[in-house]
Amino acid sequence: MSSPLAFEFATATRVLFGAGRLAEAPEVVRALGGRRVMIVTGGNPARAAPLREGLDRLGLSTVLFRVEGEPTLELAREGTATAIAAGCDGVVALGGGSVMDAGKAIAALAANGGDPLDYLEVIGRGRPLTHPSVPLVAIPTTAGTGSEVTRNAVLGSREEKVKASLRSPLMLPRVALVDPDLLAGAPASVVASSGLDALSQLIEPFLSARANPLTDTLAREGMRRSARSLRRAVLEGLGPAEREDLSLASLFGGLCLANAGLGAVHGFAAPVGGMFQAPHGAVCAALLTASLEVNHRALRARAPEHPALARFQEVAALLTGRAEARAEEAISWVKALCQALSVPGLRRYGLTEAEVPRLVEKARVASSMKANPLVLTDEELAEIAVRSL
Numbered sequence: 003m004s005s006p007l008a009f010e011f012a013t014a015t016r017v018l019f020g021a022g023r024l025a026e027a028p029e030v031v032r033a034l035g036g037r038r039v040m041i042v043t044g045g046n047p048a049r050a051a052p053l054r055e056g057l058d059r060l061g062l063s064t065v066l067f068r069v070e071g072e073p074t075l076e077l078a079r080e081g082t083a084t085a086i087a088a089g090c091d092g093v094v095a096l097g098g099g100s101v102m103d104a105g106k107a108i109a110a111l112a113a114n115g116g117d118p119l120d121y122l123e124v125i126g127r128g129r130p131l132t133h134p135s136v137p138l139v140a141i142p143t144t145a146g147t148g149s150e151v152t153r154n155a156v157l158g159s160r161e162e163k164v165k166a167s168l169r170s171p172l173m174l175p176r177v178a179l180v181d182p183d184l185l186a187g188a189p190a191s192v193v194a195s196s197g198l199d200a201l202s203q204l205i206e207p208f209l210s211a212r213a214n215p216l217t218d219t220l221a222r223e224g225m226r227r228s229a230r231s232l233r234r235a236v237l238e239g240l241g242p243a244e245r246e247d248l249s250l251a252s253l254f255g256g257l258c259l260a261n262a263g264l265g266a267v268h269g270f271a272a273p274v275g276g277m278f279q280a281p282h283g284a285v286c287a288a289l290l291t292a293s294l295e296v297n298h299r300a301l302r303a304r305a306p307e308h309p310a311l312a313r314f315q316e317v318a319a320l321l322t323g324r325a326e327a328r329a330e331e332a333i334s335w336v337k338a339l340c341q342a343l344s345v346p347g348l349r350r351y352g353l354t355e356a357e358v359p360r361l362v363e364k365a366r367v368a369s370s371m372k373a374n375p376l377v378l379t380d381e382e383l384a385e386i387a388v389r390s391l
Contacts, residue, residue, distance in 0.1 A: 146283045194343040231244045
């Protein structure tokens with residue numbers, strides 16, 4: 003008999019979804035009670051101009067903080083110091099996954115004090131946060147990470163050459179505002195890598211050792227939407243239907259990963275991102291096919307009664323649209339999609355076979371690896387890495 007079902011589901015206090023909802027952001031921010039707001043944005047701060055103007059009309063002052071590239075410990079320290087010096091009592095993160103993570107880290111550290119390493123997993127002291135973050139509104143402009151509804155912020159350490167998370171329920175944004183129209187004009191390469199990141203964040207929680215009925219429902223719907231729209235969005239363009247599907251797939255992926263965990267793809271992605279200057283979404287895209295294939299083979303060989311094997315077949319049905327599809331067809335479908343979207347291997351970012359053993363050491367202890375459906379051997383992990391080159 004299986005053990006009684008038990009799970010937790012946590013997310014942002016409010017989730018607002020829909021085309022054109024960015025216009026509501028100034029009022030949403032004001033309702034949280036702040037009067038001086040840090041706007042964390044990406045490399046093109048002009049995208050934040052309408053939001054700043056809207057906040058200004060409501061009598062709220064703003065401080066702009068730019069995030070170029072993926073967030074690091076140094077950037078989190080700088081952003082936190084800026085927020086504290088300016089007396090910011092609210093944070094808005096408007097951008098991609100890196101901006102979301104930077105905004106969450108700054109909001110948490112501004113409220114709790116101390117250094118990121120006091121709270122960081124794996125390489126830090128791992129102390130719990132004790133105070134709720136400064137009120138945060140998360141507004142994604144890409145469709146990949148789902149970071150607007152997760153309770154962690156991934157930061158890179160240049161010294162340790164690894165990425166690790168600040169993680170706490172106290173870091174969940176007060177509001178996640180998802181406007182699919184913000185995807186308009188996104189480069190095809192960004193749509194491809196972020197979309198494959200979102201797809202992996204739907205598949206991995208569905209196969210996860212911590213999967214639950216709530217995340218399963220979201221994962222199924224997200225996979226359907228990703229399967230029907232991602233290829234078309236990259237190769238033919240982002241119309242309103244594609245923007246909506248990919249935004250929902252990303253949102254659902256964030257909800258799933260935050261509440262059911264991930265697996266080998268993201269177990270590798272954190273150390274790869276720390277060792278090399280590699281975009282997170284592109285790394286996940288490169289790892290997805292080999293991770294699925296090695297996991298499926300390991301389950302068949304060592305755990306033939308494992309429930310994840312039946313779930314592999316369901317993934318195949320969701321991706322192909324054919325109820326009778328076999329598990330192997332899920333892997334073939336993902337491989338064909340990556341080829342169609344011209345996903346580069348990890349060699350593009352500097353990984354070589356000589357560095358695979360060091361990568362495996364780091365991946366084995368990554369927090370995301372803990373939810374993989376079964377423990378992979380070092381040989382299996384090395385195979386994933388080599389095949390993803």
